[in-house]
């Protein structure tokens with residue numbers, strides 16, 4: 074069976090969920106071979122094996138942390154040359170997409186970004202993308218070279234399928250150009266304790282209807298009761314009620330969680346562009362005519378200041 078390279082997104086060997094989703098999707102088109110760069114390959118290998126990696130190609134070098142993406146492209150290219158895979162899969166993060174694009178140029182391949190599904194096809198893997206503010210789904214496949222495909226987080230539910238996960242060292246040599254852009258400092262982001270917005274399985278977002286920064290506490294309380302991330306519409310963000318990093322939409326983050334709850338958000342096309350592929354959508358809005366109700370699975374016509382706290386209490390009560 075053809076091998077499929079899966080680029081591992083991790084923090085010191087703690088594998089992040091989008092990689093488990095990639096391994097799950099990779100198994101539809103071949104045998105996953107994980108590429109782990111940086112420290113922690115031995116820790117990561119157990120998880121990668123559990124989700125179907127037959128092999129883990131590991132390389133650790135200071136270059137991966139000290140310079141921007143090019144050393145990682147060098148390593149992935151080395152893995153590509155070692156394996157001759159049927160496809161290369163990466164997460165659709167900003168870094169994942171940059172690595173993918175550079176690799177595709179180097180190996181003379183076509184690239185598909187932001188896939189939301191992947192299936193085997195007679196002439197190579199077929200990727201589904203959600204386009205035009207998620208109003209259309211397209212299916213496409215790469216017709217030149219080895220497909221390089223980035224997949225959006227939450228596109229598949231990770232399924233365990235234990236495999237060998239044998240760790241092999243990957244020899245990588247870095248070119249002069251690899252070390253052209255050095256990382257000179259790092260400032261850790263203050264942790265909210267909530268999941269990352271783009272990776273969260275549940276997102277609770279607030280809009281202009283929340284009516285003030287201090288009122289976002291009720292959105293956060295619902296999010297915390299569900300273990301969710303907090304999002305916001307641009308109107309809420311522009312008003313200074315919530316950080317720009319939490320904006321969902323065309324000019325913010327794209328999210329595709331299992332559950333998206335929108336409170337006090339009208340459902341403008343630019344907001345929908347960032348959340349329309351969510352699996353289940355719930356809206357709370359006091360205007361029964363609000364456009365958001367056109368795309369919801371469940372809608373509550375009501376005042377969010379009454380509905381959201383009740384929902385939070387109900388979730389807490391049911392969790393015991």
Ligand SMILES: Cc1cc2nc3c(=O)[nH]c(=O)nc-3n(C[C@H](O)[C@H](O)[C@H](O)COP(=O)(O)OP(=O)(O)OC[C@H]3O[C@@H](n4cnc5c(N)ncnc54)[C@H](O)[C@@H]3O)c2cc1C
Pocket residue numbers: 279280281282283305306307308309320321322323324325326336337338339340341342343344347357358359360363375376377378
């Ligand atoms: C180029 C461009 C890019 C953009 N990018 C984005 C983007 O990335 N993300 C984004 O979100 N927007 C984006 N916008 C802005 C977008 O067009 C809308 O203006 C914005 O999404 C509106 O935010 P909102 O739904 O919170 O506010 P509004 O449209 O004002 O809606 C507020 C809603 O809250 C309801 N409400 C009020 N009070 C309550 C209450 N007490 N209880 C329940 N419901 C209540 C109202 O009925 C209303 O439906 C962009 C616009 C442009 C032009």
